[in-house]
Amino acid sequence: MSQEIPYKIYLNENEIPSKWYNVRADMKNKPAPLLNPGTLQPLKLEELEPIFCTELAKQELDDQTPYFDIPSEILSFYKMYRPSPVVRAYCLEKALGTPAHIYYKFEGNNTSGSHKLNSAIAQAYYAKQQGLKGVTTETGAGQWGTALSMACAYFGIDCKVYMVKVSYEQKPFRREVMRTYGASVTPSPSMDTNIGRKINEEFPGTTGSLGCAISEAVEVAVSNPGYRYVLGSVLSQVLLHQSVIGLEAKAALDKVGVKPDLIIGCAGGGSNLGGLIAPFVGQMLRGEEQYRIIAVEPASCPSLTRGKYVYDFCDTGKVTPLAKMYTLGSGYIPAPNHAGGLRYHGMSSIISQLYDDGYIEATSVKQTDVFNAATTFARTEGILPAPESSHAIRVAIDEALKCKETGEEKNILFGLTGTGYFDLVAYQKYNDGLMEDYIPTDKEIEESLSKCPKT
Amino acid sequence: MSQEIPYKIYLNENEIPSKWYNVRADMKNKPAPLLNPGTLQPLKLEELEPIFCTELAKQELDDQTPYFDIPSEILSFYKMYRPSPVVRAYCLEKALGTPAHIYYKFEGNNTSGSHKLNSAIAQAYYAKQQGLKGVTTETGAGQWGTALSMACAYFGIDCKVYMVKVSYEQKPFRREVMRTYGASVTPSPSMDTNIGRKINEEFPGTTGSLGCAISEAVEVAVSNPGYRYVLGSVLSQVLLHQSVIGLEAKAALDKVGVKPDLIIGCAGGGSNLGGLIAPFVGQMLRGEEQYRIIAVEPASCPSLTRGKYVYDFCDTGKVTPLAKMYTLGSGYIPAPNHAGGLRYHGMSSIISQLYDDGYIEATSVKQTDVFNAATTFARTEGILPAPESSHAIRVAIDEALKCKETGEEKNILFGLTGTGYFDLVAYQKYNDGLMEDYIPTDKEIEESLSKCPKT
Numbered sequence: 001m002s003q004e005i006p007y008k009i010y011l012n013e014n015e016i017p018s019k020w021y022n023v024r025a026d027m028k029n030k031p032a033p034l035l036n037p038g039t040l041q042p043l044k045l046e047e048l049e050p051i052f053c054t055e056l057a058k059q060e061l062d063d064q065t066p067y068f069d070i071p072s073e074i075l076s077f078y079k080m081y082r083p084s085p086v087v088r089a090y091c092l093e094k095a096l097g098t099p100a101h102i103y104y105k106f107e108g109n110n111t112s113g114s115h116k117l118n119s120a121i122a123q124a125y126y127a128k129q130q131g132l133k134g135v136t137t138e139t140g141a142g143q144w145g146t147a148l149s150m151a152c153a154y155f156g157i158d159c160k161v162y163m164v165k166v167s168y169e170q171k172p173f174r175r176e177v178m179r180t181y182g183a184s185v186t187p188s189p190s191m192d193t194n195i196g197r198k199i200n201e202e203f204p205g206t207t208g209s210l211g212c213a214i215s216e217a218v219e220v221a222v223s224n225p226g227y228r229y230v231l232g233s234v235l236s237q238v239l240l241h242q243s244v245i246g247l248e249a250k251a252a253l254d255k256v257g258v259k260p261d262l263i264i265g266c267a268g269g270g271s272n273l274g275g276l277i278a279p280f281v282g283q284m285l286r287g288e289e290q291y292r293i294i295a296v297e298p299a300s301c302p303s304l305t306r307g308k309y310v311y312d313f314c315d316t317g318k319v320t321p322l323a324k325m326y327t328l329g330s331g332y333i334p335a336p337n338h339a340g341g342l343r344y345h346g347m348s349s350i351i352s353q354l355y356d357d358g359y360i361e362a363t364s365v366k367q368t369d370v371f372n373a374a375t376t377f378a379r380t381e382g383i384l385p386a387p388e389s390s391h392a393i394r395v396a397i398d399e400a401l402k403c404k405e406t407g408e409e410k411n412i413l414f415g416l417t418g419t420g421y422f423d424l425v426a427y428q429k430y431n432d433g434l435m436e437d438y439i440p441t442d443k444e445i446e447e448s449l450s451k452c453p454k455t
Numbered sequence: 456m457s458q459e460i461p462y463k464i465y466l467n468e469n470e471i472p473s474k475w476y477n478v479r480a481d482m483k484n485k486p487a488p489l490l491n492p493g494t495l496q497p498l499k500l501e502e503l504e505p506i507f508c509t510e511l512a513k514q515e516l517d518d519q520t521p522y523f524d525i526p527s528e529i530l531s532f533y534k535m536y537r538p539s540p541v542v543r544a545y546c547l548e549k550a551l552g553t554p555a556h557i558y559y560k561f562e563g564n565n566t567s568g569s570h571k572l573n574s575a576i577a578q579a580y581y582a583k584q585q586g587l588k589g590v591t592t593e594t595g596a597g598q599w600g601t602a603l604s605m606a607c608a609y610f611g612i613d614c615k616v617y618m619v620k621v622s623y624e625q626k627p628f629r630r631e632v633m634r635t636y637g638a639s640v641t642p643s644p645s646m647d648t649n650i651g652r653k654i655n656e657e658f659p660g661t662t663g664s665l666g667c668a669i670s671e672a673v674e675v676a677v678s679n680p681g682y683r684y685v686l687g688s689v690l691s692q693v694l695l696h697q698s699v700i701g702l703e704a705k706a707a708l709d710k711v712g713v714k715p716d717l718i719i720g721c722a723g724g725g726s727n728l729g730g731l732i733a734p735f736v737g738q739m740l741r742g743e744e745q746y747r748i749i750a751v752e753p754a755s756c757p758s759l760t761r762g763k764y765v766y767d768f769c770d771t772g773k774v775t776p777l778a779k780m781y782t783l784g785s786g787y788i789p790a791p792n793h794a795g796g797l798r799y800h801g802m803s804s805i806i807s808q809l810y811d812d813g814y815i816e817a818t819s820v821k822q823t824d825v826f827n828a829a830t831t832f833a834r835t836e837g838i839l840p841a842p843e844s845s846h847a848i849r850v851a852i853d854e855a856l857k858c859k860e861t862g863e864e865k866n867i868l869f870g871l872t873g874t875g876y877f878d879l880v881a882y883q884k885y886n887d888g889l890m891e892d893y894i895p896t897d898k899e900i901e902e903s904l905s906k907c908p909k910t
Contacts, residue, residue: 006468007534013461079462080546080837091535091609109564111839111874153834154546173628173879179886180833378635379608382535384566419566421876424628431634 007090009252011083017247018070020240023278023350024063026285029357031063031236031349032324035311040455043321051218053228055126059237068240077121077154081110086252091380093400100403102396103260104416105249105276106383111177112147114386114418115272116232119241120144123230124151133226134158138188138213140167141340142174143418144232149181159183162190162216166207167340174422188213195219195317210344211330215317233269234314234348242275249413250279260291260413262399266391267295267304268341270348276415281359295351295362296391300438301334303327303347304355304362306445311455312346322453325352329448335438337367338426339387365394366437371430373397374420386418387426462545464707466538472702473525475695478733478805479518481740484812486518486691486804487779490766495910498776506676508683510581514692523695532576532609536565541707546835548855555858557851558715559871560704560731561838566632567602569841569873570727571687574696575599578685579606588681589613593643593668595622596795597629598873599687604636614638617645617671621662622795629877643668650674650772664788665799670772688724689769689803697730704868705734715746715868717854721846722750722759723796725803731870736814750806750817751846755893756789758782758802759810759817761900766910767801777908780807784903790893792822793881794842820849821892826885828852829875841873842881
């Protein structure tokens, strides 16, 4: 076991990035613009402003500016839980008997339990700056809602969370964390909104979906003065904020002279993956360096590997703009797998374009294989990983085992986005041998895709 | 806001202490020895060996050796989650408007969610070294059981946990974490042991207690070849291992030139407090320095503030040796408050002696006040604290508010022992305004104390 590289490569506080990196600036093929679903024309700032905070809307539309200064108030908050470590997984390597060197960027050491806080604090800050009363959002597994609650508590603004009903009921503890931070949490679909009432009428007894909760949160934002809607993934502004993950990871690896051969991230809406790979893919886009990048998605919700690259709604209720993305169709309801953060029908426009251009590979994995990897990781590295993050662990382990066969000393970097402390129902199912896998049929996907809007 | 001192004062990996500090070596009045309950004579090594791992029994009895080398295998494990940061609570200070400087040593950034891992890995290591098959233990809130499960998984030995029945039922997620790490978890009192069957007969429907789970775990250890019993608190060996907390805290504060005026820790069995204060109280014992040290206990289980300093059993079933300690009587059943880790009838012999000699003050706090402080802390510092740790937060905030009145710029250090991710039932009660306080009457305590053994 080489002791040259420490277990945890920490940066100093003054090495936290002072700017976010906007990968779109280096993309020759820009992500396709958001469209107004009525006119099918690219959305203008003034059309986004009723929904998003103005500064965030500007960030959303800006595909030219390579760097955005991180405001000092956000940097102060970052210092409470950042820089996050890059960890050399010595114990996992030893257990696998692999010559590969495995590194992971650990974003779970904060109460939200995930990387979501990086963007939540930015979005809450801009809302506060704009003099807003509060923000609305949706949450599935609850990580984003928790992160936003923490951020809003810090800046003293209101936070209304629409939580997918099945999660609201199955994850009362997540709900309580949000309440402890002063947020109001409403199960979705609710009877408070037009879209919620409509969905409840159409599908009595429905346990909700992320797409449906988004519709409700947007409706509440646009119909309440002083409120805006914020989103934890998919949007380009979110990937911008999350670039702090990759910038720190690269700085830490540079410090110890390590170049990753392989960069692996789980991909739901794409916020973690987009953030982790940002500076690396920037080098690729500028022709400076080559990396192999793998997006890992659940076999039950395979937007990149089995979806289509078309314009689609971001929500079920079809109230959002249209985004061009790899999608399974906005009506796609994934099987109730245990990686709530990866159960989204579409994929970030940035990730979609990079994938389409061949900068990123994608693969999908079954959840029983994912929990097998999660258990191995927990027992060797000591951290109980989130099911979402464990998708990346699965592929990292598989790649390390390939290195064992070939004898290659590859450097593998993966994103450990969060912890699984609120996912013990899933672990219990796995421990009891009751976890099942679900893979949609081609017909199911085709049917869902057939309902995408014609543009 | 002074930026000279960073938010998080991290040590480097090579600054993790390489030795544990044994405060007993510097104590003029040594903690009273453990007694054989039959003969009332001090226990010898050979009497402890059937219960404890031999090396640990030696550590237990050694009140002379000031430093013990930390074996390299344990140091490797420590590197996965240590050094833990000392955090300057800038945001809390700002919210309180206090001139005091508040620091906390954060031990919660590992999957066990607490400082317990520091001793668990040591105890599992010595069991492995001795060639044992496994260890048995009890757990209340589940932090110790989780820590031990992680440690045993790392060294590949068996781990049998007896979990207080009420916690087993109310905290299924804690149980699942332990199972994920490969431990067997049995609700206590069980029907597997003589003492368990006896308690179940005497008190049908009992939901158990820590003292009772200890009795069961000890019985299983002594009646199964290749097994020993391990304990997460109270014992002097545990305080020895936990000295890593204080050694790191002192090294970090020394690095930035800060001397704490006040050191605050929650106190159940005393492991966290004893670890945190070890090097500081060592200086006091050697006459080198003065600090004010405050032990904080729950009003519902006030062993230091309302107990008696006498010999008592460490468990309910009266199978353990006798320890001289501040105790409420081994039959004392604390009200079902929400700080499971502080619901122990006695207190570490070391802490008891230091308290009796005036090196430590003690105070007790009500749990509603504790959760009020926990919520303030969560909203400002971003970390959802464990109810146990929040006892220390309560007193740290109170002391900081006193500084606000007097204008004193005191340096306050407290131990943030863990996170509250598995305590959301308690937070929910508090959020809903349903939490109650319970303070035992003098008569209740007297009655319980009257049953202490005569020595």
